[in-house]
Amino acid sequence: RVKHAGRNGYRFFEATMDSSVHGHLELQNALRQALAEREFLLHYQPKFDALSGQIVGVEALIRWLRPGSGMVSPAQFIPAAERSGLILAIGDWALDEACRQMRAWYDQGHRFKMAVNLSAQQFRHARLIETVRATLARHELPPAQLVLEITETTAMEEAETAMGILRTLAEMGVGLSIDDFGTGYSSLAYLKRLPAGELKIDRAFVGELTPGSEDAAIVQAIIALGHTLGRTIVAEGVETVEQRDFLAVSGCDTLQGFLLGRPTTATALSELLAGSSPYKA
C-alpha cells in the first residue's frame, strides 16, 4: 500500500479501518467486544450430491452482525482476527456453535455432515486436537458428523507437521476437506499421503467452466486424479446450470454454490430440510 502524507492521508487510513495502526487496534477491540456481546453468527450453505440432488453436508460460514454496519463478511475480519490471535477464541465459538446446531439436526434425524473452516493459526495451534475432542464430547456428536476444512496452502506449510495433525484428526474419525484446492502447490506425492477424504475445487476454476476451456481440462484432471486416490470431489462456487451440468457429467461428486443454495440461517435451512426426507434412526 502507498503511504500518503498529510492530514487527508491519515483520514484515508482511518477510514479503511484495517490499514493504519490506529484502525487495526480499533478493529481488534471491536472484534474482542463482538465476542463478548455475541455479535457473531453462523450461516450454513448446503452441499449437494451431484447425481441425486440430496443434501450431503452443510458448511458453516461465520458472519458478524456489527451494530451500525450490518452484516460483515469474514473476508473483512478474519485476516485481522488471525493477526491478533483472536481467531482462536472466535474459531472456538464457531466450532462449538456449528456442533450445537449439528446435534439439533442430528436429533431430528439428519445425517449430513457439518463442515467448519479452520484458519492456519487454528490448525497449527497445540490445543486444536483437544478442542475438537472436547467440543464433540460436549455435544455428544459422533466425530463422523464433523468435517474440518483447511486450505491447500495451510495443509502445505510445514507439510510433515500438518500431516501429523491431519492423521490424528482422521484417527479420531473426523472428516477432512482440502479447501480452495488447485490454488496451492501440493505435490502429487504429498497429495497421495494426505489423509483428507475430500478435495474442494477452488471457485476460480469453476467460474469460467465452459466445455473445451482450460479450466474444464483442469477440473476434469482434478476429478480423475482425486478419484484415483479415492477422494470425494466437491466443486464450490457453482452459479450456473451449465456449470452444474458440466460438473455432474464430469463425475464431480458434490456441488455447492449460489445456484443450488446460498449460505443462510439455521432457521431457513431447517425449513429447506423439512421439505426433504432425511434418514430416520
Ligand code: C2E
Ligand atoms: P471458503 O471456505 O472457501 O468459503 C466459500 C466462500 O464462497 C463463502 O464466502 C461463500 O459464501 C462463498 N460462495 C459460496 N457459493 C458461492 C458462489 O456460487 N459464488 C460466489 N461468488 N461465492 C460463493 P464467505 O462466507 O464470505 O467466506 C469467505 C471465507 O472466510 C471462507 O472461504 C473461509 O475461508 C473463511 N471463513 C468463513 N467462516 C469461517 C470460520 O468460521 N472460521 C474461519 N477460520 N474461516 C472462516
Ligand code: MG
Ligand atoms: Mg470452506
Ligand code: MG
Ligand atoms: Mg473454498
Ligand code: MG
Ligand atoms: Mg476460499
